[in-house]
């Protein structure tokens with residue numbers, strides 16, 4: 001993902017104007033923070049960025065760092081989460 005693509009998805013982020021302290025929280029507060037992501041139009045792009053760049057803190061794409069670490073451990077074969085998640089999103093759009 002180039003920097004232009006990054007800028008474009010960030011512009012559509014639901015949390016764009018949120019206080020970063022609301023997304024970079026720990027423990028039970030993370031469940032509340034994840035709710036913000038559920039309706040976000042760029043959830044896929046956000047999650048892919050965190051996974052591809054091994055970002056290890058905060059809620060990204062509706063997943064906590066712990067959930068992302070577990071996913072990365074389960075799928076060490078994935079070289080581009082951006083490609084994988086975009087492909088899954090396209091497939092889902094075709095069948096729905």
Ligand code: SF4
Nearest residue numbers: 013015037040046061
């Ligand atoms: S998925 Fe969540 S953390 Fe990512 S841009 Fe959207 S609201 Fe923000």
